[in-house]
Amino acid sequence: MSKLYGIGVGPGDKELLTVKAVRIIQSSPVVVAPSGMAGGKSIALEIAEEYINNTSEVIIKHFPMGGEDQEDKIYQAFEVIEQKLKEGKDVAFLTIGDPFIYSTYIYLLKYVEEKGYETETVPGITSFSACASIAGTPLVIGDEGLLIIPGSKVHTIKDEKYVVIMKVYKHEEEVLDVLEQKGFKYVYVKRAGREGQEVLMDREAITQNREYMSLIIANRI
């Protein structure tokens, strides 16, 4: 029976795919990759491209992050995938980072499972693990907790000592204000493992070099 593989391709560095992800991508006759913008390129595909077999079919589908038409677009992608599964072909669906952390793959998986197809998910390197390694900054140590939040929720920080702020883009000032008020040290990492990678710790440098693919690792210890 044909199977959907949800593959975490990691945050950007082509060497940060797992051995398992590479094996499954290489042997999948159909590879489906999401693009954030209609007709746009797929970052997940760029990361995994060199591992895809020449004879495999590659399909890019528009997967908006949020927005009114998100559900429709995911369902459209599901219909394309279902067609391939019906033809008896395994499908590898690529997702940036890890498939179960802030990924629209979760909704797609639900549709596929509801139709009774077999599925398997392969975890990926998270953006925050990659950024911590690049910056040389621990995410959490000892018996403390680690809170991972999107930039829009920075106000929910209470007494946590270790925090990761994802989706910082367009929330930079607000995020930095809260972190500074609460006595955090922070490091901003953009384009982890990709061209243009930068590690910034200066407020002005961060707000003047803002970038969609970025996050902040912060602690107060």
Next chain:
Amino acid sequence: MSKLYGIGVGPGDKELLTVKAVRIIQSSPVVVAPSGMAGGKSIALEIAEEYINNTSEVIIKHFPMGGEDQEDKIYQAFEVIEQKLKEGKDVAFLTIGDPFIYSTYIYLLKYVEEKGYETETVPGITSFSACASIAGTPLVIGDEGLLIIPGSKVHTIKDEKYVVIMKVYKHEEEVLDVLEQKGFKYVYVKRAGREGQEVLMDREAITQNREYMSLIIANRI
């Protein structure tokens, strides 16, 4: 100049090392692996073993998680590593999961950096990403936060909807009590990617099958 590589080998599955981790392990003349117990085996070494070159030197050092002698033991491991670096040999230090999440590698790295040696850290698949993929359970979606805490800190959960409880071992009852009181659904995963892997959702099954390498993914949505 010789270099220390801190390598995340992932949670247990030998296919969940990254392409980068495998490349560096294969080319390192010295591989150092921690063992939790004095004279005990090293789980990190078991995971990475097949990628180590036959001609490489493999050193197992006792790295206790906590306890009075932790600092001494880490310093002893550092001295062994420093000797190899002085001889001009690159050293790959293996750590389970990701090197910057609850890892004693953080302390070792500090000593090596203080002596001015070059270092590079390679992120690993976290245990919670691997467990989420095994259980088919999202870690966090939408614009919510994800709180990762050790079992001993389960009482610090406030209004979070998505939680991962690490280091559950010997705190099972307490953790399950708090999760149930607060209206969480939960899934317990033990020995992710290793022999004896199990996914349990029943309280009795969890407390009767407790195991050191385990964690709980919980949500209330």
